[in-house]
Amino acid sequence: MFFSTPTSDQAVALAAVFQCCELVSQLAKTGHAPNDDMALCLTTLLNQNPDSLTQLYGPVSGLSLGMNSMYQLFADGETGNHKEPGEIIRYVIAIMYLARKVAGDKNMLGKIANGIESAERQAQHFSITHDNVYANLASLYQSTVSTLRLRVQVTGSSKYLGQPAVANRIRCLLFAAIRSAFLWQQLGGKRIHLAFYRKNLASLLPLYK
Numbered sequence: 001m002f003f004s005t006p007t008s009d010q011a012v013a014l015a016a017v018f019q020c021c022e023l024v025s026q027l028a029k030t031g032h033a034p035n036d037d038m039a040l041c042l043t044t045l046l047n048q049n050p051d052s053l054t055q056l057y058g059p060v061s062g063l064s065l066g067m068n069s070m071y072q073l074f075a076d077g078e079t080g081n082h083k084e085p086g087e088i089i090r091y092v093i094a095i096m097y098l099a100r101k102v103a104g105d106k107n108m109l110g111k112i113a114n115g116i117e118s119a120e121r122q123a124q125h126f127s128i129t130h131d132n133v134y135a136n137l138a139s140l141y142q143s144t145v146s147t148l149r150l151r152v153q154v155t156g157s158s159k160y161l162g163q164p165a166v167a168n169r170i171r172c173l174l175f176a177a178i179r180s181a182f183l184w185q186q187l188g189g190k191r192i193h194l195a196f197y198r199k200n201l202a203s204l205l206p207l208y209k
Helices: 008-030 034-044 053-057 060-077 084-103 106-125 131-143 163-188 191-197 198-204
Strands: none
Touching: 008 053, 008 060, 008 084, 008 163, 008 198, 034 106, 034 131, 034 163, 053 084, 053 191, 060 084, 060 191, 060 198, 084 106, 084 163, 084 198, 106 131, 106 163, 131 163, 191 198
16 A cells, blocks of 8 residues: 655654653653743644644744654664653654544543633633643543543653642643644655654654754
């Protein structure tokens, strides 16, 4: 079967998935993640009908964390100083699976769309990184994505994973990762690309051209 080679748009959407997964790892291990990066992830989650990738993600420099993660893992098969690449790619693969499952469940998609609309109004009233917004989206994640058979097994410190505020942020990041994985698939991204076109994907990243 013929598969087309990846595109730059697919590489950007995939970098956004990697960025969310890197932030999940940071939160799980340290209890903290950069507020600007968190805000970008939530912005992409709440924007359900963007006109372009630029409108969704903004300047590509905002995805530098995800692009760097992808590049170190994919380019020439080298990991450089990347910490625990197996953990990140494990998250990414699980997210891709969940995105396909969510995309095939119309009832779940409808519930998610309605919940995100509510969270968007809440974010306008408070702020996009307000604790109430995190809690609302995390609850939506638990009542939808978390009901699927596969769950993302996040590894880290129990000291932080046991804190409700951290757990809520992690669920929101996983939600945002699924949103970008869904976009990656809409743009034609396939599992075969992750298996056989890694170097090609790395070469398409805007920060590394």
